Amino acid sequence: MNRSYFKSKLFLRYIFSYLLILVVPLIIVTAFIYRNATRSLQSEIELSHINQLNQAKTIIDGRIKELNDMASRISYDERLTPYRVHDPYFSREAISALNNYKATSSIIGELFLYYYNDDRIYSSRGMSNLEVFASNYSFHNWTKNTLFHDLNKVKFPAMRPADLVNRTPSLQQSILAYIVPITPNNPNPHGTIMYFIPESELNRMIDSVLGSYHGLTYIFDNNGQILTSNGNERSLSTQEVKSLFILEPGIHNEVLNGKSHSIISVKSSENGWSYVTLMPSAQIFSNVLQVRSFIIMLLLISVAVGGAIALMLARMQYVPISELVKFANSTSRSKRPFGNELEGIRILLQEHSVRADLQEPYARNHVLMMLLKYGNTQGVSSDLLGSFDFTFESSHYFVVIIECDEFSNKQDESQNRQAIFHLFTQVSFPELSARAYSVELPQPNQLALIIGYDSDGKLQNFDHIRHIVEATRNNLLEMFDIHPVIGVGTCYSSISLLNQSYIEACSALETNISSHESITFFEKLFSTSEQDFWVPNHVLLKLSQSLKQGSFEVAERTISVAISELPTSLLSSQLLRFIVYDILNTMLKTASELGIHNLMHEVPPKITYNSLEELKQAFVNLASRICSQVEHDQKNEEHTLMDQIVLYIDSHYREHTLSLETISQEYSISPSHLSRSFKEKVGINFIQYIWQKRMNEVMHKLITTNDSLKDIIVQVGYLDTPNFIRKFKKETGYTPGQYRSLHIPEEKTGTLSDL
Structure with missing residues (x-):
């Protein structure tokens, strides 16, 4: 504040006026602020904790679902059929398979496979008789007879509470047993998968999420049994523990064991488990004491320096704005000076908004790709779908794939492709009650459209679809003068079948290319x-x-x-065999085209079957092998391609023209697919990786050369020198000149400047 202000009588009158106005209500206002601050702080702590507990619940639910999925895979694994596990020759392969399954999950202490009424049980360690549960795995509260009964009678997945197990005379371990009948969801299972989960593994997952939380955590099953507990308070009575289970999900305040507790409860929709944590209220109010001390000190200072209250209030109002302005100056990419503090804050928000907008197309495309691949939006929050303005409320859906051979690696045609993609990002055909979303496919010359429409009854479904596709094609012809090849999948009434329509559109496009038609409908x-x-x-x-x-x-x-759909009653066994060979030949031919040549030895020379269901299952198993190999090969190819791209970037990061688009053109993949795959491979996004390479090179040249900073920045491919200096200082805390001075002797630096 300018000292000349105090020479003004009017200014002094204002100070005395503020003193009279503020001193009286100051105590009331301070008490009100303190009360609201404590409540707000407590609410923030509890809300933060409930979010952490929900995260822990999600992680544990995911791991349990992995165990259920593993049980399903085991039940269909040919290596683990009753015949093969009992056969002396194949039993080693079965045990090895169990060991491989166990290795896929870090929470599994041991994995057992049991077939009903068998006197033997199989694990990753080998085959054992049931006496192993009296010698190596002796539970305190689960007798061998009860265990044998559960293995043979359980019809649904069940989790046993944590129990002490005697591994050796001197070693005890707390273990949860998770039993899953196989085949899962079958009313007549024929065996059981049993997982031993160390209680310490569940506690570790909870601790990793809750962090510095100090209290007690319980996990109850849907019957109120304590599956596991974790914490440093274990003095609650049985009745108090039972009262925790019946609490509704949310935040509660209860007195337990004579102490006030903040209780957080969440319930899993997957398995009905309840997750409950008890946080002593004293833990919350220990943070509140700091706020209370600060407010009391502020009150005393304000009363003692009453004449300066107005000055202090003005300063308190300005401090947050000042901090925001400092932050804006350190992060803004704008070179022009700010007109005022609020202008600087506005520019900062605009720049952050632009950065978010740059990433939005890749995230949007990833969500739609998952929809094409899996046929649903499971695992995607409604808020995320809403942020992309996705609305899937139509009565009919189908997929269209557009291929344009005019696209190549030339820059102008690449821009033309991006223009087409943006045209169909979200397009509607009001006269046809249709809406389309575009999906950028990995192939650079292909584009997919997810189209939803509502039938008005005036047109047949196929005619409605044909009009929509023709309108799409006409838009491309009119706006870009290109002649696309289009494959159209079948229309379905549920969005969950979009993966079916996508495969059909791919099939139609493949047929289309060979027949040189402009539009091919799969159903025709x-x-x-x-x-x-x-x-x-x-x-x-x-x-x-x-x-x-x-x-x-x-x-x-x-x-x-x-x-x-085979009319078995009208077919002779010989004709039915020929039809079966038709399906088998299609699968084997496709496998051969994909380079999978190791399936022939698995097909018997003569196809025999006792029922069509058995035949179908054999073909499904063969399809599973082929699809698994295709996914494995695709991942290997993608990893190899990403390795090549990383090497390419390491060799060309000094070029200022290097960008996501230039690399996607170089390797003939779409920018969206490149961006997503690169981050999965490297762990950071494309822009961050290039910035880090350039940053490291600049730091190296600052120490090892006497080149000017401007020359060094240009050499690494960065053209905006002032912006680079700001980002450099933000990451290191020093300007480039200061960094050079810190790391080399002064006599060698010469007369160097940042520019």
């Missing part, structure tokens, strides 16, 4: 006269395409449809 393929008892060619084409895409769900459904 092979509509020529075919014998009703043969598997239609379009079904075989869809099966082949699903295997090529590695989409097991679609392949399984296609096989089921093909088998179930």
Whole structure:
């Protein structure tokens, strides 16, 4: 504050006026602030804790779901059939398979496979008789007879509470036993998978999320049994513990064991488990004491220096704005000076908004790709879908794939492709009650459209679809003068079947390319006269395409449809065998085209089956092998490609023209796919990686050369010198000149400047 202000009588009158006005209500206002601050702080701590507990619940639910999925895979694993695990020759392979399954999850202490009424049990350590639960795994509260009964009678997955197990005479371990009947969801299971989960593993996962929390944590099953508990307070009575289970999800304040506690309760929708934590109120109010001390000190200072209250209030109002202005100056990319403090803050918010907008297209495309691949938006929050303005409320959905051979690696045509992509980012056809979302596919010359529409009854479904596709094609012809090749999938009434439509669109596009048609509808393929008892060619084409895409769900459904629609009552066994060979040949031919040549030895020379269900299961298992191999090969190819791209960036990061678009053109993949895959491979995004490479190179040259800073920055491909200096200081705390002075002797630095 300018001292000349105190020479003004008017200013002094204002000070005395503020003193009279503020001193009286100051105590009331201070008490009110203190009360609200304590409540707000307590609420923030409790809300933060409930979010952490929900995160812990989500992690544990995910791990339990992994165990259920593992049990499902084991039940279908040919190496672990009753015949193979009992066979002396194959038993080693079965034990090795169990050991591999166990190794996929860090929370599994041991894994057991048991078939009903067998006197032996199998684990990753080998085959044992049931006496192993009286010698090596002796539970305190779970007798061998009860354990044997549970292994043979449990119909649904069940978790046993943590129990002490005698591993050796001198070693005890607290273990939870999770029992899953196999085959899962089958009313008549034939065996059991039993997981031993060390209680310490669950506690470790909870501790890793809750962090510095000091209290007691319980996990109850849906019957109120304590599965596990963790914490430093274990003096609650049995009745008090039971009262925790019946609490509604949310935040509660209760007195337990004579102490006030803040209780957080959440419930899992996956398995009905309840997660409850007890936080002593004293832990919360220990933080409040700091606030109370500060407010009391502020009150005393304010009363003692009453004449300066007005000055202090003005200063207190200005301090937050001043801090924001400092932050804006340190992070803003703008070179022009700020007109005032609020202008600087506005520019900062605009720049952060621009950065978020740059990442939005890649996140949006990733969500839609998951929809095409899996046929649902499971795991994607409604808030995220809303932020992208996705609305999936139409009555019908189908997928269109557009391929334009005009696209190449030339810069202008790449820009043309991006213009088309942005055109269909979200386009509507009001006259057809349709809306489309574009999805950038890994292939640079392909684009997918997810189209939803509501039927008004005036047009047949196929005519409605045809009009939408033709309107899409006309837009491309009118605006870009290109001639696309289009494949159209079947229309479904549920968005969960979009992966089916996607595979069908791929099949139609593949047929389209070979037939040189502009538009091909999958449901109109092979509509020529075919014998009703043969598997239609379009079904075989869809099966082949699903295997090529590695989409097991679609392949399984296609096989089921093909088998179930066979008119077995009208076919001789010989003709039925020929039809079966038709399906098998399609699968083997596709596998051969994909480079998978090791399946022939698994196919018997003569196909025999006792029922169509058994035949279908054999084909499904074969499809699973092919799809798994395709996914494995795709991941390997992607990892290899990302390794090449990383090497390319390491060699070319000094070029200022290096960008996501130039690399996507160099390696013929879409920018969206490149951005997502690069971050999965390296751990940071593309821009951060290049910045770090350039930053490291600048730091090296500052120490090892006498080149000017401007020359060094240009040498590493960065053209905006002032902006680089600001970012350099933000990361290191020093300007480049200061950094150079700190790391080399002064006599060698010469007369160097930051510029």
